[in-house]
Amino acid sequence: MMPDFTDNLKPASPTGPDILNKERSQSDVPVDQLAQHLFRDGFMERQKRILRVLEKDVLFVKVKQLNLSRPERYQLGLARAKKLRRYADQYNWNNDERSMSQYLCDDVSPFMVHDSMFITTVREQGDEQQRKYWLPKIEASEAIGCYAQTELGHGSNVRGIECQARFDPKTKQFVLHSPTLTSSKWWNGSMGRTANHAIVVAQLLVPKARDTTEYNSLGPHAFIVQIRDLKTHKELPGIAVGDINVKYGYAPMDNGYMLFDNYRIPHSAMLSNYSRVDPNTCTYSKPANPAVVYGSLTAVRAAIIMHARLIMARAVTIAVRYTCVRRQFQDRDSNDPRAPELSVLDYPTVQIRILPLLATAFALHYTGAAMQALYQTTRAQIDKGDFGKLAVLHAQSSGLKSLCTELAANSIETCRRAMGGHGFGGGSGFIQLNHDYLSKPTVEGDNWMITQQTASYLIKRMAAAVANKGKPQDEIEQACRHWLQHEQKTAPLPVFEDDMMIVKAFHKRSRYLTYQAYVEREVNKRSWNSLLIQLRKVSHAESQSILVTNFHNALHDNNSGISENLKAHLQTLFQLFAMYTMDSDARDFHKAGAVSDADLDELPARIQELMAQIRPHAVLLVDSWKIPDFLLDSALGRYDGKVYEDLFNRAHRLNPLNELTFNPYYKSDEIVMGRGDDELKKIMAKL
């Protein structure tokens, strides 16, 4: 880029750096103390250390990557994944360090499924011999794997998958077969172009006897299968496999399809830790208690929530910094014609979109952390198959996954719109963040569907509480009994007097809605499907109650070691989260007798007051999440506030489109000036 007159231009005053300096100097939020409080397991040290590695490697420069085509994005993703794997060898990174490098790279890795589901499945479902054979190959990335369960026609309903694994006793092989188009494996990450092996989940068909052609259908089972040649990386004969084409996000990931044409695999391909087919007698032994996976699912769900909070923190970091720097209009009630324009974040209509999300990031944090802690402390019991307290939390975790990923996914778009025009630009740092995260409400259990699991559990416990026999089975049943016997008819709670009253109000509403659903289902015998909308409401109410409770508990944890000053800020955030949530469902809180009509009327004013209290501290509160600029990749959200300089740099100096001069005259087929119709032909060839 040649120097030009724009090189010397500065933004109008006050500049972004001046504004953010002022914002930071006016607040007493102890940023480092809060960061320590949020990240206790060496997260920050790890982030700093691995950031240093990635920042100096040009392969990880993000600013121009949205200009690449999809095929280029996959290639870049593969190159980055390989490089991270080499760094892992070089620096001897452990799993946490590898995860951190992925998180900072921010491209979903074509090796992601290899490193997670593929290896985990072999470890958990392979027998000793299989583990011994496969794990060294997997750890060396010679066998590069994927996990092929979901099909074109079936996702949520795993029992409905159509791919077959028929045991052939003559050859002692399984025959993998895709009888229909809908039986094609579909969506499976890393399968499209990267993997040379797959875990294939197929309907196990075993002959009723050694020499009949009648089969027992034994449901979905997992097989480990080589799918591509280890030298040429071409698919093996009898297999059709490829990438499913573009998606909303996940550009660097090769989500795949795969079909089998009577493809034979050895008997040893069936993962046999829990269930197996005797190759000589065709006898099938049943799987052990599937509850074994029960505990680790809770850990996975806790991780999803902890991830969701970082996504929200990232969106809010960008939104808060930019809406401070951005100024538009003088105060309409001001009489001074020379009054400065207001920061956009000074408008309540901007605050109401951003600040409750800031509070929500904290709410998610405390519940994710509580789930992780509970999982750790009860780990020994879990390993023995005793789930105790965890059983309740597990039942609740479906609802929490649903609510928390919904909140996080929506937060990105809400923040984007609150940022006005520049929110729509690539300098927002929201494009890839949004496109990738929008998968979360669907994957790992569709958010609307899985609320049934939580509601179903709650209704069962309420039914037991109504029956009132013996000792309550768990804390939820106990709470239901307490509600039935005591709370149901009590007066509304004075929620502005004491935070504990807020917690109680959320409990009371959740119990009330659970009871209503119980009556419909168990007493009025309504059909399950006719209740689905109501059940989702029950689940969300319970999840909100959990979020509020854990947030409140954290503030009253005497071992947290946080200063009174910080505690006061967190309490304001707690109240904002709780009251904002309450206001969104005010009518239910009233119907439940949890909050008085008069108090509910007052909520909007209270919320606005709380936002006004948080406003001067917003910048330091987002700073405390310590999201590095490298990860934000945002002109609008830069730590230093140089918003306009960065936007201009991206446009004027880093835009490949500006390297070409075009022919805009419509009678000509020439697109790029001086190149005749060459470029048109090239593009047409790609259509």
Added chain:
Amino acid sequence: MMPDFTDNLKPASPTGPDILNKERSQSDVPVDQLAQHLFRDGFMERQKRILRVLEKDVLFVKVKQLNLSRPERYQLGLARAKKLRRYADQYNWNNDERSMSQYLCDDVSPFMVHDSMFITTVREQGDEQQRKYWLPKIEASEAIGCYAQTELGHGSNVRGIECQARFDPKTKQFVLHSPTLTSSKWWNGSMGRTANHAIVVAQLLVPKARDTTEYNSLGPHAFIVQIRDLKTHKELPGIAVGDINVKYGYAPMDNGYMLFDNYRIPHSAMLSNYSRVDPNTCTYSKPANPAVVYGSLTAVRAAIIMHARLIMARAVTIAVRYTCVRRQFQDRDSNDPRAPELSVLDYPTVQIRILPLLATAFALHYTGAAMQALYQTTRAQIDKGDFGKLAVLHAQSSGLKSLCTELAANSIETCRRAMGGHGFGGGSGFIQLNHDYLSKPTVEGDNWMITQQTASYLIKRMAAAVANKGKPQDEIEQACRHWLQHEQKTAPLPVFEDDMMIVKAFHKRSRYLTYQAYVEREVNKRSWNSLLIQLRKVSHAESQSILVTNFHNALHDNNSGISENLKAHLQTLFQLFAMYTMDSDARDFHKAGAVSDADLDELPARIQELMAQIRPHAVLLVDSWKIPDFLLDSALGRYDGKVYEDLFNRAHRLNPLNELTFNPYYKSDEIVMGRGDDELKKIMAKL
């Protein structure tokens, strides 16, 4: 693509075509009658005719375009825009026909601003001499234009723009200058690479006298400026101009930036129909009454609403068809283990996301149509400067723009999520639709900001009604008086008895909220900014009331010529839209005394009943919108229901990524098998 074993595979039964045939045969919705009712001005004939032209031109094939890079997308967009312009010449298309070709092409055109704002501004703001000089050049596309108003630092607040046009009496020239980085023009469509001329809006500075260096600042004015060489298409010296880089959507559009370094333009560049600077005396003459634009803005807003309804209809068309074809899980209450899986649209949790949006598309239609009709019938008065009834509608149109574009933008993502996993894929047809449309809540008046205009007008009319002097100025003031004198204290309306009661309930709520806001602002003297959240609520309530009223009026229009059968279906949709909207703000309807608590309690059950009534007709109701497959570009939403065949085709046969074989082994720098580190180097050069 070589033939392979997948060529003969069929989806499992029941197939998509069978399902949609059955859906269509079970309903009595008169599709063609309804389509005629919705599109009265030759829209369908035009659509059919122009579709035939585009469908046979390979340049307009959409299926692979999401695989292109951003620079390629611009080139494709330019090639398409040129081709459409040539077709317009060839077929002698009028404006409606040109718009239709753009609509069906579905790529925002790099000539869009040339064809709209650029030519309109010259026509309206140029004096006779300027029009005579410029219009022939513009119509011949020799002068290709853009409209440069918004800047890096200022969008909504147009008075705050920094770019200057200083009159130099010595040379009788204006000097365009960008004093800061934030004064850079920014976002202006077609400016980045396409245009060779621009309308530049700049602060007019005129010397206080002929030979002083003191200036009067006269606010933003428009100038027509050549910005690029007509032969080389390079920017002229003293101008820095380019494309601002990637955005969420609008890939084929070159939104631009532009700065001026004391760039001189002739006196004739200032568009002088309304205001001018005398080149000899430096006297400035004031603009005529700006109310001239007042009428056409209403037409623009009506067009935005009519567009929003087509966007919703498109999203809902895809969602309804796919969720009928898609089946997942048997009925949980069924005792038959061989029962077929249910269509996903049979679940109330899917219905509640899609069917109210179907109803909303109709609601938007009737209000857009009512605005257009009112604009047409009062056109003669408008041209004379008499706005009469239109003044009210204009004040309401800000709120309607806000609400309707919000509903449409949100509908896309709601439908996408309701479609589960495949909704995330490129075969959904939602990716470009969503990314482009997400600009609408921000452009043409930020959706949160402009609700102030509606609320401000309503508060003024309520204040006048309270004062109660003379005849009411307009129908809103009259309605406010009526509410103050009669309705305010009346009993809740029996909304389940008669649709008119629903309309009245929406009116009553809107008046109530207006009155509350009036009291806060005018009696309690609250600051304007502290009321912003409440004002948005007022505006939305009024907009919803308008939507409900126009929908109701349309059903009771005896000249509509629709059959009783069709009317019954539309009435169900009306009730669904109204009750769903009411349920979302139930508490306000109660506070306003508009609906009783008991009726509000019953709403969810009523809504579910209405959805059950609509469910069997959903496919024919979306068919009636006549969105062609060419425009949908959706495997999921195809008219014929061949969902899985199309998804597989896009993956297996139309995916450029599958043309390459990769090297997945991490120790190697080779990305594409057999090409060494060539590809890595190519990608790195683009970072």
